[in-house]
Amino acid sequence: MSASQFESIPPRRPADLDLSSTSRDDSDLSLLSAVNVVLRRRGLVIAVATLVIASIVAVKLLLPRSYTSSASFVPQTTRNAPGSGGGIAAQLGLSMLTTDPTQSPAFYVDLLTSRGILDSTVSTRYRVTTDSGVATATLIELLEAKGRTPELRKHAAIRKLAGLVRASPALKTGVVSLSVRTKDPTLSKQVADRMLQLLNAFNLRRRRTQASEERRFAEERLTQARAELRVAEDRLQMFLQRNRMYDNAPQLRFEEDRLTREVNMRQELYTAVAQAHEQARMDEVRDTPLITLIEQPNVPARPDPRGLVKWLAAGLVLGLGLGVALAFLRELMGRASSHPGSEAEQFSVLWRDTIGDLTHPWRLVRRGHRAARAGA
Numbered sequence: 278m279s280a281s282q283f284e285s286i287p288p289r290r291p292a293d294l295d296l297s298s299t300s301r302d303d304s305d306l307s308l309l310s311a312v313n314v315v316l317r318r319r320g321l322v323i324a325v326a327t328l329v330i331a332s333i334v335a336v337k338l339l340l341p342r343s344y345t346s347s348a349s350f351v352p353q354t355t356r357n358a359p360g361s362g363g364g365i366a367a368q369l370g371l372s373m374l375t376t377d378p379t380q381s382p383a384f385y386v387d388l389l390t391s392r393g394i395l396d397s398t399v400s401t402r403y404r405v406t407t408d409s410g411v412a413t414a415t416l417i418e419l420l421e422a423k424g425r426t427p428e429l430r431k432h433a434a435i436r437k438l439a440g441l442v443r444a445s446p447a448l449k450t451g452v453v454s455l456s457v458r459t460k461d462p463t464l465s466k467q468v469a470d471r472m473l474q475l476l477n478a479f480n481l482r483r484r485r486t487q488a489s490e491e492r493r494f495a496e497e498r499l500t501q502a503r504a505e506l507r508v509a510e511d512r513l514q515m516f517l518q519r520n521r522m523y524d525n526a527p528q529l530r531f532e533e534d535r536l537t538r539e540v541n542m543r544q545e546l547y548t549a550v551a552q553a554h555e556q557a558r559m560d561e562v563r564d565t566p567l568i569t570l571i572e573q574p575n576v577p578a579r580p581d582p583r584g585l586v587k588w589l590a591a592g593l594v595l596g597l598g599l600g601v602a603l604a605f606l607r608e609l610m611g612r613a614s615s616h617p618g619s620e621a622e623q624f625s626v627l628w629r630d631t632i633g634d635l636t637h638p639w640r641l642v643r644r645g646h647r648a649a650r651a652g653a
Contacts, residue, residue, distance in 0.1 A: 321603055325596055325603055345456050346466045347572065348573060348575075349455065350473070351451050352453070352567065381446075382453045389442065389472060392435065395442075398475065403415070403419070404463075416434050443456045457574075462578075491560075495550060502550045506546075513539075
């Protein structure tokens with residue numbers, strides 16, 4: 278090789294000598310190196326995932342089965358129902374101006390899950406079959422509610438029952454669905470029946486109260502309308518007595534038409550108020566159910582599905598995530614022992630300090646106190 282050719286060759290940099298020997302920081306892991314960590318410790322990942330899945334399946338298999346009783350109903354809406362803007366307003370032709378939110382399916386859903394309904398439900402005694410025979414007990418006892426006082430136990434039972442009850446409305450059809458889930462099939466049906474009874478009783482009581490208030494108002498308005506009708510009739514009677522020959526007098530004929538129209542208007546108003554008063558009196562003593570049951574609460578023949586497929590999928594995701602996290606933790610701990618002074622070693626030291634602080638929290642207080650004194 279000539280001297281000119283030797284001089285044309287550029288000097289080789291240390292980086293050009295061996296690219297594969299370039300050292301990288303331990304914490305700067307590429308995607309491929311992260312996959313390699315998982316594959317290298319695949320035994321740990323598979324073992325953790327299997328353990329999590331087996332634990333979830335064991336818990337689901339050991340838990341007692343649950344039974345759900347379902348029912349559905351539709352609220353009865355009547356044109357002259359008290360409180361629906363109906364009643365007197367409907368008789369006067371004003372029903373289109375008002376709507377009653379208590380007639381909506383969403384109202385009954387909120388009512389079924391309200392504290393008033395749930396309170397009475399947990400306080401009712403139910404017949405259940407036990408190992409010693411048939412017994413009666415409240416849901417406070419059957420749900421094994423905990424608390425130091427009866428009030429706390431009742432509150433705990435209400436919270437438990439709220440988690441066992443599901444109510445949902447169908448906006449298109451107005452049907453309200455109710456489901457109750459317990460560990461006993463007959464108890465589920467009894468609780469659903471009781472909740473529907475309480476719902477109807479509340480509805481009847483509210484309607485009767487509204488009808489009573491409307492009846493009082495209708496009585497006052499009926500008395501006033503009767504007096505106004507009597508005044509209008511007296512005016513027409515006096516006019517006819519004073520003007521027996523008014524056909525040929527345009528002014529008198531016009532006055533007779535005006536008085537007659539006023540009497541007719543007062544008569545129509547009096548008739549409408551009288552009908553509303555009679556309707557309110559009927560609603561005040563009404564005891565027929567105000568909800569139409571589409572599906573009666575049933576005794577479930579089969580227990581609820583365990584949902585093992587869903588829980589297996591959740592356990593697989595959770596187990597793989599936990600296994601991968603432990604694999605990376607083991608990898609970092611291994612790098613700390615084999616590469617002193619690296620980021621992995623710092624992680625190992627910080628990890629031990631963090632575990633020590635969690636197990637000995639007073640150390641944090643002591644260091645904070647020293648830092649405050651040093652700052653002062």
